[in-house]
Amino acid sequence: MFYRLLIIPLIMTMTVQVAVGFEPKPLPYAYDALAPVLSEESLRYHHDKHYVGYVTKLNELIVGTPFADQPIEEIILGSDRAIFNNAAQVWNHEFYFEELSPDPQPQPSGPLLVAIHRDFGSVEALKEAMNRAAADLFGSGWVWLVTNEEGELSILSTRNAGTPMRHGMIPLLALDVWEHAYYIDYRNRRADAVKELWHLIDWRVVDARYEDRS
Ligand code: MN
Numbered sequence: 001m002f003y004r005l006l007i008i009p010l011i012m013t014m015t016v017q018v019a020v021g022f023e024p025k026p027l028p029y030a031y032d033a034l035a036p037v038l039s040e041e042s043l044r045y046h047h048d049k050h051y052v053g054y055v056t057k058l059n060e061l062i063v064g065t066p067f068a069d070q071p072i073e074e075i076i077l078g079s080d081r082a083i084f085n086n087a088a089q090v091w092n093h094e095f096y097f098e099e100l101s102p103d104p105q106p107q108p109s110g111p112l113l114v115a116i117h118r119d120f121g122s123v124e125a126l127k128e129a130m131n132r133a134a135a136d137l138f139g140s141g142w143v144w145l146v147t148n149e150e151g152e153l154s155i156l157s158t159r160n161a162g163t164p165m166r167h168g169m170i171p172l173l174a175l176d177v178w179e180h181a182y183y184i185d186y187r188n189r190r191a192d193a194v195k196e197l198w199h200l201i202d203w204r205v206v207d208a209r210y211e212d213r214s
Pocket of ligand 1: 046050093176178180181
């Protein structure tokens with residue numbers, strides 16, 4: 001009897017702790033796999049400190065609120081201030097880490113390639129336009145290749161945690177232009193960091209996002 005009284009509340013407590021909150025996703029490659037474009041040290045800080053920090057903070061903020069059992073996209077669309085900032089940064093980073101690869105498909109293909117030629121003239125012109133947008137974004141934020149449901153492409157810059165979802169657009173490709181994304185490897189040279197990042201973009205992922213848009 002005493003044994004049961006002790007064990008049952010313990011099991012209930014453990015279950016509640018496991019059920020609440022988001023789990024950080026591991027990087028889909030080794031920490032040193034993207035060097036020399038992104039060093040192991042840079043990725044360890046970016047993933048383990050910055051990204052995991054957003055997950056931890058989000059979990060703290062949503063406990064006991066209606067957001068606690070919502071999918072992250074719903075939180076992003078329905079929240080503001082700190083909850084929005086941390087939820088959007090979690091989503092943005094998962095999206096960003098997923099599109100990088102040590103063995104990337106080097107060019108877009110299929111319907112996305114056709115759309116890039118139609119809307120930007122060439123892949124090089126698209127990259128140059130995104131590089132310019134990254135240079136022009138004052139402070140922290142993201143530069144996105146986005147599409148609408150009709151498949152028309154455009155470039156969108158968002159400040160801080162901003163996301164295309166809040167602009168009614170579908171994100172295809174994200175460039176993280178927060179200083180924390182490049183300062184360890186490139187110091188203040190954001191333009192160089194963005195130019196080099198293209199070597200890691202896995203267009204296989206971007207092609208699939210374009211074909212799955214909805
Ligand atoms: Mn970042």
